Amino acid sequence: xxxxxxxxxxxxxxxxxxxxxxxxxxxxxxxxxxxxxxxxxxxxxxxxxxxxxxxxxxxxxxxxxxxxxxxxxxxxxxxxxxxxxxxxxxxxxxxxxxxxxxxxxxxxxxxxxxxxxxxxxxxxxxxxxxxxxxxxxxxxxxxxxxxxxxxxxxxxxxxxxxxxxxxxxxxxxxxxxxxxxxxxx
Numbered sequence: 001x002x003x004x005x006x007x008x009x010x011x012x013x014x015x016x017x018x019x020x021x022x023x024x025x026x027x028x029x030x031x032x033x034x035x036x037x038x039x040x041x042x043x044x045x046x047x048x049x050x051x052x053x054x055x056x057x058x059x060x061x062x063x064x065x066x067x068x069x070x071x072x073x074x075x076x077x078x079x080x081x082x083x084x085x086x087x088x089x090x091x092x093x094x095x096x097x098x099x100x101x102x103x104x105x106x107x108x109x110x111x112x113x114x115x116x117x118x119x120x121x122x123x124x125x126x127x128x129x130x131x132x133x134x135x136x137x138x139x140x141x142x143x144x145x146x147x148x149x150x151x152x153x154x155x156x157x158x159x160x161x162x163x164x165x166x167x168x169x170x171x172x173x174x175x176x177x178x179x180x181x182x183x184x185x
Contacts, residue, residue, distance in 0.1 A: 038138065039138060039157055039159060040137055040138040040146065040154055040157045041154065041157070042154050042155060042156055042157065043153065043154060044153070044154045045151070045152050045153050045154070046136060046137055046148060046152050046153075046154060047136065047152065048060050048061055048062040048063065048152070049061050049129060049130070049133040049136075049137070050129075050130060050133065051105060051126035051127060051128055051129045051130075051133070052109075052126060052127055052128045053124070053125070053126055054112070054113065054116070054125055054127075059126060061103060061126065063148055063149065063150050063151065063152045064150055064151065064152070066101050066150060067150065068099055068100055068101055068150070069099075069100050069101070069147055069148060069149050069150065069155060070100065070101045070102075070103060070147070070148045071092070071096075071100045071101070071102045071103070071145065071146070071147050071148075072103050072105055072145070072146045072147075072148060073089055073102065073103070073104045073105070073143065073144075073145055074104075074105050074106075074107065074139055074142050074143060074144035074145070074146070075104060075105070075106055075107070075115075075142050075143050076106060076107045076108050076142045077106060077108060077110060077111040077112050077114070077115035078108065078110070078111070079142045079143065080184070081142070081143060081160065081161045081181075082142050082143045082161075083119070083182070084161060084181045084182045084183075084184060085143050085161035085162055085181050085182075086119045086182070087179050087181075087182060088161070088162040088167070088170075088178045088179060088180065088181065089143070089145075089162075090119070090120075090121075091176070091178050091179060092170070092174060092176060092178065093123060095174070095176045096174050096176060100147070100174075102123045102124075103123060103124050103125075103126065104121060104123055104124070104125040104126070105125075105126050105127070105129060106125065106126070106127040107127075107129065107134070107139065107142060108127070109127045109128055112125070112127055140159070141159060141160065143160065143161055144157070144158065144159050144160070145157070145158045145170070146158075147173075156173055158170060161181050162178055162180075162181065163180070163181055167180065
């Protein structure tokens with residue numbers, strides 16, 4: 001009984017945090033004069049971005065200094081869909097890391113070290129993207145997967161977990177088979 005109560009409390013806390021983050025994003029968008037965030041379109045060019053690494057050091061992530069496209073996976077530690085989708089993402093990394101550079105970007109630093117340890121992420125992970133970067137890349141909900149060429153051109157952009165048609169599109173694009181999302185708890 002105590003275990004169920006703890007799970008319910010954690011679920012309520014997760015929902016509250018996600019609602020709070022969504023509210024903050026809407027406030028930033030209003031300050032910037034953005035009323036509706038349209039998804040980042042394939043073919044758009046994006047600049048390098050600045051964020052902090054896991055040690056808290058400011059870093060600039062560029063695309064032209066590597067010889068393969070970058071897969072930028074946007075997440076938030078409190079996002080239940082990010083956690084449910086994580087096995088898909090880990091499998092994608094395992095199957096395609098020779099042909100793509102994988103980077104994770106968390107929109108929140110809160111509980112990030114624990115999240116990384118729990119999900120055994122071994123790719124570069126950044127946090128605290130600037131409001132300018134969030135606006136330019138049209139970031140909002142999580143998870144989000146953006147494939148960016150070495151020239152900084154968006155090749156693909158998928159918003160959400162890898163389910164249904166989106167899972168099929170991702171499998172076709174990367175020529176992989178993914179396990180599907182973990183059932184909700």
